[in-house]
Amino acid sequence: MGLRERKKIETRAALSAAALRLALEKGVDEVRVDEIAEAANVSPRTYNNYFASREHAIVAGITATRALQVAEALRARPSDEPLVDSIVAAFAEQYREPPTEALALITSTPALRAAYLDSVAELEPPIADVIASRLGKSDEGAEVLAAAVSAAARLAVRRWVDLRPSGLVVVSAGSVEDHLREAIGHLAPALT
Numbered sequence: 208m209g210l211r212e213r214k215k216i217e218t219r220a221a222l223s224a225a226a227l228r229l230a231l232e233k234g235v236d237e238v239r240v241d242e243i244a245e246a247a248n249v250s251p252r253t254y255n256n257y258f259a260s261r262e263h264a265i266v267a268g269i270t271a272t273r274a275l276q277v278a279e280a281l282r283a284r285p286s287d288e289p290l291v292d293s294i295v296a297a298f299a300e301q302y303r304e305p306p307t308e309a310l311a312l313i314t315s316t317p318a319l320r321a322a323y324l325d326s327v328a329e330l331e332p333p334i335a336d337v338i339a340s341r342l343g344k345s346d347e348g349a350e351v352l353a354a355a356v357s358a359a360a361r362l363a364v365r366r367w368v369d370l371r372p373s374g375l376v377v378v379s380a381g382s383v384e385d386h387l388r389e390a391i392g393h394l395a396p397a398l399t
Contacts, residue, residue: 222243222244223268226258226264226265226268227268230261231309240255240261266319266322269323270323270326274333276300278330278333281297289398290341291392293341294391295391296384298383299382299387328361331356335349335350335352338352338353338356342398356394363386366386367381
């Protein structure tokens with residue numbers, strides 16, 4: 208990876224860390240783009256090159272870490288394990304941990320929750336890599352399957368964590384793993 212790419216990754220990380228810190232300190236509605244940019248030592252214009260909204264910046268810190276953790280967990284699964292089981296286990300591992308203050312903020316704020324659910328798409332590239340290597344799929348085939356897995360995971364998480372109109376966050380009686388297994392299970396024939 209070249210210097211330019213590393214700088215982009217560092218800038219994105221600095222912006223998302225600043226956005227999340229400010230949201231936890233001040234509340235989501237009190238955070239402004241110019242404050243996030245200033246805290247990360249960049250201009251508001253630079254901020255806009257990285258994030259479409261403050262909500263996406265706030266959730267990016269958590270989702271970037273989660274994407275790396277899912278990828279690592281997926282790569283660590285036994286190669287002889289059915290791929291659909293590996294995927295379910297890798298995703299479920301990330302949601303078993305107790306909710307953090309940041310995750311509580313995200314799940315209790317409708318705009319952040321929507322951005323968080325959309326961010327599951329960030330998990331697609333590492334999943335596509337594993338699908339390509341385990342199944343010998345073409346890059347395009349692996350990317351399509353990874354997008355389907357991402358969509359299934361998004362639906363599973365949405366069913367597991369339900370935000371009511373009153374603002375109450377309700378975690379369903381079923382485990383996240385049950386929801387993931389059901390949703391991703393529909394893709395099992397394509398993942399063999």
